[in-house]
Amino acid sequence: MSELVRSSGNPLMDKIRVFAKSFGLPRLIIAGFLLLLFIMAPFVGANFFTQLSNTINRFSWNAVLVLSMVPMIHSGCGLNFGLPLGIIAGLLGGTIAIELGAVGAGSFWVAVLLATPFAVVFGMVYGFLLNKIKGGEMMIATYVGFSAVSLMCIMWLLLPYHSPNMVWGYAGTGLRTTISLEGYYLKALAGFLAINIGHLSIPVGSLLFFALLAFAMWAFLHTKTGTAMTAVGSNPEFAKAAGINIDKVRLLSVIMSTWLGAVGILVYEQGFGFIQLYMAPFNMALPAVSAILIGGASVNKASIMNVIIGTFLFQGIVTMTPTVMNSMIHMDMSEVIRVIASNGMIIYALTRKSEVSR
Amino acid sequence: MEKTNVPLLEMKNVSKSFFGNQVLQDINFKLEAGQVLGLVGENGAGKSTLMKILFGMNVIKETGGYGGDILINGKKVVFETPFDALEAGIGMVHQEFSLIPGFTATENILLNREPQKKSVLSEVFGERLNTLDRKDMDERADGSIDKLGVHIDKELVVNHMPVGHKQFTEIARELSKDNMNILILDEPTAVLTEKEADALLESIRGMAKRGIAVIFITHRLQEILSVCDKVLVMRDGVIVKDTPAADTNVQEITRWMVGRSISGNPSKAAVATAEKERGKVIMSISRLWVDMPGETVRDVSLEVYEGEILGIGGLAGQGKLGIPNGIMGLYEAGGKVVFDGREIALNNPRKCLDSQLAFVSEDRRGVGLLLDESLEWNVSFPAMQIQNKFLKPYLGGLVKWRDEKAIEEVTNKYIKALQIKCTSSKQPAKELSGGNQQKICLAKAFALEPRFLFVSEPTRGIDVGAKSLVLDALKQFNRESGVTVVMISSELEELRSTCDRIAIVSGGKISGILPAVSASEDFGNLMVSNVR
Numbered sequence A: 001m002s003e004l005v006r007s008s009g010n011p012l013m014d015k016i017r018v019f020a021k022s023f024g025l026p027r028l029i030i031a032g033f034l035l036l037l038f039i040m041a042p043f044v045g046a047n048f049f050t051q052l053s054n055t056i057n058r059f060s061w062n063a064v065l066v067l068s069m070v071p072m073i074h075s076g077c078g079l080n081f082g083l084p085l086g087i088i089a090g091l092l093g094g095t096i097a098i099e100l101g102a103v104g105a106g107s108f109w110v111a112v113l114l115a116t117p118f119a120v121v122f123g124m125v126y127g128f129l130l131n132k133i134k135g136g137e138m139m140i141a142t143y144v145g146f147s148a149v150s151l152m153c154i155m156w157l158l159l160p161y162h163s164p165n166m167v168w169g170y171a172g173t174g175l176r177t178t179i180s181l182e183g184y185y186l187k188a189l190a191g192f193l194a195i196n197i198g199h200l201s202i203p204v205g206s207l208l209f210f211a212l213l214a215f216a217m218w219a220f221l222h223t224k225t226g227t228a229m230t231a232v233g234s235n236p237e238f239a240k241a242a243g244i245n246i247d248k249v250r251l252l253s254v255i256m257s258t259w260l261g262a263v264g265i266l267v268y269e270q271g272f273g274f275i276q277l278y279m280a281p282f283n284m285a286l287p288a289v290s291a292i293l294i295g296g297a298s299v300n301k302a303s304i305m306n307v308i309i310g311t312f313l314f315q316g317i318v319t320m321t322p323t324v325m326n327s328m329i330h331m332d333m334s335e336v337i338r339v340i341a342s343n344g345m346i347i348y349a350l351t352r353k354s355e356v357s358r
Numbered sequence B: 001m002e003k004t005n006v007p008l009l010e011m012k013n014v015s016k017s018f019f020g021n022q023v024l025q026d027i028n029f030k031l032e033a034g035q036v037l038g039l040v041g042e043n044g045a046g047k048s049t050l051m052k053i054l055f056g057m058n059v060i061k062e063t064g065g066y067g068g069d070i071l072i073n074g075k076k077v078v079f080e081t082p083f084d085a086l087e088a089g090i091g092m093v094h095q096e097f098s099l100i101p102g103f104t105a106t107e108n109i110l111l112n113r114e115p116q117k118k119s120v121l122s123e124v125f126g127e128r129l130n131t132l133d134r135k136d137m138d139e140r141a142d143g144s145i146d147k148l149g150v151h152i153d154k155e156l157v158v159n160h161m162p163v164g165h166k167q168f169t170e171i172a173r174e175l176s177k178d179n180m181n182i183l184i185l186d187e188p189t190a191v192l193t194e195k196e197a198d199a200l201l202e203s204i205r206g207m208a209k210r211g212i213a214v215i216f217i218t219h220r221l222q223e224i225l226s227v228c229d230k231v232l233v234m235r236d237g238v239i240v241k242d243t244p245a246a247d248t249n250v251q252e253i254t255r256w257m258v259g260r261s262i263s264g265n266p267s268k269a270a271v272a273t274a275e276k277e278r279g280k281v282i283m284s285i286s287r288l289w290v291d292m293p294g295e296t297v298r299d300v301s302l303e304v305y306e307g308e309i310l311g312i313g314g315l316a317g318q319g320k321l322g323i324p325n326g327i328m329g330l331y332e333a334g335g336k337v338v339f340d341g342r343e344i345a346l347n348n349p350r351k352c353l354d355s356q357l358a359f360v361s362e363d364r365r366g367v368g369l370l371l372d373e374s375l376e377w378n379v380s381f382p383a384m385q386i387q388n389k390f391l392k393p394y395l396g397g398l399v400k401w402r403d404e405k406a407i408e409e410v411t412n413k414y415i416k417a418l419q420i421k422c423t424s425s426k427q428p429a430k431e432l433s434g435g436n437q438q439k440i441c442l443a444k445a446f447a448l449e450p451r452f453l454f455v456s457e458p459t460r461g462i463d464v465g466a467k468s469l470v471l472d473a474l475k476q477f478n479r480e481s482g483v484t485v486v487m488i489s490s491e492l493e494e495l496r497s498t499c500d501r502i503a504i505v506s507g508g509k510i511s512g513i514l515p516a517v518s519a520s521e522d523f524g525n526l527m528v529s530n531v532r
């Protein structure tokens, strides 16, 4: 009768099934769609290499932010909807670096250094809070992110910044919504070893920096502490019975996620070219969450591969759809389509979030 | 009942493979209304899988479905979900429980079948707004729990229940249904004492009289003989014997199950160990109380001698499980525990583990296993975290890297020693059969090489062949490594065959300690001496 519920008995079919299941049918479909967009691009008049470069560039801006999801997912704190907190630490690092007069590519590293203590302190407070409400982490995380952004909206105006490049020109105080990084850490990483051939441009430095962090993350998950973190996320009762201090491990994961969020936004800015303040951090969490879900992560399982695949697919769709659609309908609707595509992906990803067996 | 030649349930050529691993093949059998069918087989023979197919469980569909046909009253059925199966009048008590955490026993028992009260609102807006009749609910839940002849706290939320309570709740849920034709019981007696199991067997007989067909899975073969009409013996995914229960006996069934005869009865072989030299006191427990819901320990004082195997027995809910759980820091506890001359801090699992104590929890899915991780992780994790085993230090010890090779080795060692049935040491723990999961829990504790081991219900769900294997492994561990073992079990016979002394817990206190050779009746009397 229904073929679906039958086991085929054919080993090859079983192999294909295993593959489809492990890679995930939805991801195959999204990847297929992205491939289709790439194939269509030249026919609708968009240069293939330009499109590929765009996708790779956007990948390089966002990958670290997506990577920042990993520690908290592993420890069972769920998806880090509180990412804006880490981003704010990064923004503080960036703006203070400029305020202190750091210039050129070196200012990127100064910003990372300055952001670190903020990220650690924020992460500690945030982690402490999350430990108080085990089970409802994601709701609290969203709330924390929102409150932090709102509070900082006021702080950006009040904090005593003076650098003329950052404050409103006529008032002399209060930071602008968008700050150009020209002369500061613009392309600090992307410019390193960059490849530019014709229409193809690849930000090798940014990719290398991401690779370095991803490798560190991968390595961490292979250590004793990393193993404990995964176990805490997988079954906290089991971990507790093995003598693990669950709260401590969770706290560590939140600090790591927050720090990666801070570094992530700095990487984003050096590629994008601007610091965006006020409500901007608020809009960064959902794309990062969606990317890792599309990459195949679940609420408490995520790998580096999920990060890479997810970021590439998400950013690929978000860059390619508007270009191809635009060229097809000969109207400039790219911003509208980008919003539709990215929100569509977000909604899709959130409906896919799955939990593991208990 | 009118006799037709169409059986109530028939399976034809049912087969199942998990991605190339054939676990069921050519399953054919018939079951009539009012019949009790005993399903037996070694761990991993495929019993639970077969029942999951019948009950339309999601795992089956997710892993590629099954082959063959299931017929009910001669009509072919395909259950896509357990709801379809429930609709068709099939009930199931799962080996690993399927209760809703956060709900009380009563709520779980009567889920979706709650007696309702009409209110003003519901008169107007329809029956979705009926309120629950809490009083009637309690009465009905009481009724079905009473049928089992046990006392459990109906208000206790599932997450806080000890395993015994979960089992009773699950059984009571099925017993309280009225529109049932087929009831599947997957190892319902694994954590029950003999007396409690008897009450269940009595209920099974009652149901069969009412025309319900029962499929009963157990590793206690005596139970099969006492309630079943026919026995189905499975080995490696095929049915090797289908025979009336009256025509057979325990030895014969065992032989069919394992394909060879098991020499001797383990309960006799071991009584000789009882006369061992008594060592010094290694652990002295005084005035211990443990606040473990459903297994409260009130006032326990006990001395454990070095190198002995001490058994702790007692009825469900009397507190036997609370003792190890409390000492190991999993539940709030007070009192004084001195181990090897030093007092150990209570409520701190780490301190116990650091003093080389280890614990195999009775709650293998809740506490015992990382279901989503590989067998390697499950076996090595505690030893890695507590004793820094299976780690390679780099950068002068700054980085402690997992030593995958050592982990694989130790896992394979225990897979072999305990004959764990799995596809490889990388298989996720959740894919193992219940009995094999239990063995993983033991392997985990063995890998710790502790000085003192608490094992709680160590043979829960383990088949007759493997039982002696596991108990012998425990004994060997005790003898060769000089490990002191405290074994908590609801099966008195198992305690008597393994332990040197047996303490019986009743009403949260030790009601007596006897040598293992004492008569069963003496233990029986102690068990009920101060039941509350």
Ligand SMILES: Nc1ncnc2c1ncn2[C@@H]1O[C@H](COP(=O)(O)OP(=O)(O)OP(=O)(O)O)[C@@H](O)[C@H]1O
Binding pocket: B018, B021, B023, B041, B042, B043, B044, B045, B046, B047, B048, B049, B050, B059, B063, B095, B421, B422, B430, B431, B432, B433, B434, B435, B436, B461, B463
């Ligand atoms: N989800 C799954 N994925 C892969 N293999 C599975 C899965 N579930 C069960 N198996 C395999 O199927 C076989 C039969 O398992 P099953 O649970 O039916 O055994 P069982 O007879 O109930 O054993 P036990 O007495 O230990 O409960 C085992 O080898 C097990 O590893």
Ligand SMILES: [Mg+2]
Binding pocket: B047, B048, B049, B095, B186, B433, B434, B435
């Ligand atoms: Mg089973």
